[in-house]
Amino acid sequence: MWREGRVVRKSDLHMAVNNKSAAEQRARVILVVEDEWIIRMTVVDALRDEGWNVVEAADGVEALEFLQSGAIVDMIFTDVRMPGEVDGMALLAFAQRTVPHVPVIVTSGDFDPGSAMGAGATAFLVKPYPLGTLAALVSAKLPVVR
Amino acid sequence: MTGQNDHASASVLIVDSDIIVRHALADYLRHCGYRVVEAASSDEAQLALAEASLSVDVVLCDVAVAGHQSGFELATWVRQNRPELEVKLTASVEGAAKAAANLCDGGPHLGRPYEPDSVVDYIIQRRATQQRNSER
Numbered sequence: 315m316w317r318e319g320r321v322v323r324k325s326d327l328h329m330a331v332n333n334k335s336a337a338e339q340r341a342r343v344i345l346v347v348e349d350e351w352i353i354r355m356t357v358v359d360a361l362r363d364e365g366w367n368v369v370e371a372a373d374g375v376e377a378l379e380f381l382q383s384g385a386i387v388d389m390i391f392t393d394v395r396m397p398g399e400v401d402g403m404a405l406l407a408f409a410q411r412t413v414p415h416v417p418v419i420v421t422s423g424d425f426d427p428g429s430a431m432g433a434g435a436t437a438f439l440v441k442p443y444p445l446g447t448l449a450a451l452v453s454a455k456l457p458v459v460r
Numbered sequence: 461m462t463g464q465n466d467h468a469s470a471s472v473l474i475v476d477s478d479i480i481v482r483h484a485l486a487d488y489l490r491h492c493g494y495r496v497v498e499a500a501s502s503d504e505a506q507l508a509l510a511e512a513s514l515s516v517d518v519v520l521c522d523v524a525v526a527g528h529q530s531g532f533e534l535a536t537w538v539r540q541n542r543p544e545l546e547v548k549l550t551a552s553v554e555g556a557a558k559a560a561a562n563l564c565d566g567g568p569h570l571g572r573p574y575e576p577d578s579v580v581d582y583i584i585q586r587r588a589t590q591q592r593n594s595e596r
Binding site for chain 1 (some may be wrong): 479480482483487497499500501504506508511514580586587589590593594
């Protein structure tokens, strides 16, 4: 799961603190919302290996706090069923209201994909999914940075 | 610290319930070349430490982290169950940023990417934005 020898990429050296020079130079940021720690670590590791910056949220409330913080997010990848007041569908609704330009990929093993798509999800990924499929989907749905 | 002698595999487990703080610290340490594992609660941290395939050298933990155990209790648990790990407890954003900067001074390879005060400034800025957004 955790690959040895991960190299810090130059594109990583942007985010957070003394950001940003030019928008077109920044690595894109994916917010991963998943309450299962093992799954979250596997997913974020795979996405970081693809060169994206990843922000982790352990539940919907954390994700909502991060979105409200004003930090830049280019995509949200969220589980549906999570503990707490904000599940994935509530997070999707919040994102549509506050950051409608940000694509939201929804994932679940026991939720109707049609309901998620009907609610405005950019895509739905059925659990369990191969990490390669996730990476390809994220790559296809990430908006081009201007 | 184990990581200072084995920089290629040095990794830090950050245990902090505040996603803005956690993300800023994680980003800072990644810039220094560390691999970073994030835990949002003491329960998640215990799960991480129980994962055999995951190597951790240092645990950077907020004393007031959410979960069944406080940061102090988690530190005690780590010392009893994983005595080879170094635990750094922090009680403030400033303390956490300073601890992260000290880790960067010890390797793995990039040194401090920027001054720890910048981490604190970033967190203050994000929290202010968050506060403004929540008041709308």
